[in-house]
Amino acid sequence: MHSATIAPFHKQQPKSVFIIDDNAMMRSMMRLGASEAELAVLGEAATAQAGLARCMQLSPDIVLLDLGLPDGDGLELLSQIKAHSPDAFIIVVSGHNDQSVVQSAVTRGAMGFIVKPFSIGSITDALVAARRRLAARQ
Numbered sequence: 001m002h003s004a005t006i007a008p009f010h011k012q013q014p015k016s017v018f019i020i021d022d023n024a025m026m027r028s029m030m031r032l033g034a035s036e037a038e039l040a041v042l043g044e045a046a047t048a049q050a051g052l053a054r055c056m057q058l059s060p061d062i063v064l065l066d067l068g069l070p071d072g073d074g075l076e077l078l079s080q081i082k083a084h085s086p087d088a089f090i091i092v093v094s095g096h097n098d099q100s101v102v103q104s105a106v107t108r109g110a111m112g113f114i115v116k117p118f119s120i121g122s123i124t125d126a127l128v129a130a131r132r133r134l135a136a137r138q
Helices: 024-036 047-060 074-084 097-106 121-136
Strands: 016-020 040-043 062-066 088-093 108-116
Touching: 016 024, 016 047, 024 040, 024 062, 024 121, 040 047, 040 074, 047 074, 062 074, 062 121, 074 097, 088 097, 088 121, 097 108, 108 121
Parallel strands: 016 040, 016 062, 062 088, 088 108
Antiparallel strands: none
């Protein structure tokens, strides 16, 4: 008689990130942080409109989202992304560290908040923490 071998069940690890920021240097730093966190950058956008369209198309595990975008309100964009992808782990990256802004972001579904200016290490740490929290959900 043959004994069946059953492969161990492996949880699907979160592995993708999408970046929305109007500053090319900030996007570059976020890409480096994602690389250090062993996440694939699915893409990036410099505007709210492009960011929403690409997030809806790609459904990334994690979104790094700047609130100060030239064509729209980052908080409204956060709500729109969460409405389309409720499981997306959104980390807000903003120069605004006012408590009301942070609270509004959290209320709308942000799971993290990084204040600009930031180090690549702080982005990496936030992305590694996001991967762990997403993996624990699955």
